[in-house]
Amino acid sequence: MTKYKKMFTLIVLSAIILSGCNSSKFKAETDWEVESFSHESQRGEKVSLENLKGTVWLATFIFTNCETVCPPMTMNMTKVQDELIKSGVEDYKIVAFSVDPKVDTPEIMAEYLAKFNPADESKWELLTGYDPEYMEQFARDSFKTLVKIDPNSDQVIHGTSYFLVDQNGIAVKSYDGYQDVPKEEIAADMKALIEQGK
Helix, strand or coil: CHHHHHHHHHHHHHHHHHHHHHHCCCCCCCCEECCCCEEECCCCCEEEHHHHCCCEEEEEEECCCCCCCHHHHHHHHHHHHHHHHHCCCCCEEEEEEECCCCCCCHHHHHHHHHCCCCCCHHHEEEEECCCHHHHHHHHHHHHCCCEEECCCCCCEEECCEEEEECCCCEEEEEEECCCCCCHHHHHHHHHHHHHHHC
């Protein structure tokens, strides 16, 4: 009987260990290749897809003159960053593409970000310096999301998702960035993806 108890205990422990290993594995939900880009950040530096290779990053679309979803989305992203720091995640970037690049100069983007007081501004890349029409196409082709310029308004229609991009420049998952943002899930996914890439 003791022999069977030991065997049973061993099987149970093995199952627990294996299930723990599986829970930390990241499973991609999308497989969208991000097209090559090279744009100017809020620091006036060039940031490209090539620069980001080897790094896990979160992408989103915003503009500084936004009167609706962008401020809460940006605030939510600072909370995601807080969760990343709490989880011990260090090697990542947050990349926000401006959908109103004619207005959003690097200086204006820097001022916008400062209002939200992110825990680590060095991880943020707010990109601009391209034609608005280009961003419509880039968002559609790379992230399957809408960016629509309204010629009769200073507001731009755009999606409210965050996109997780792996070390190879593939968008592997999306999350709601506006309401009920799954901060813990995003941090866990990024941590698992970084671990898998080592």
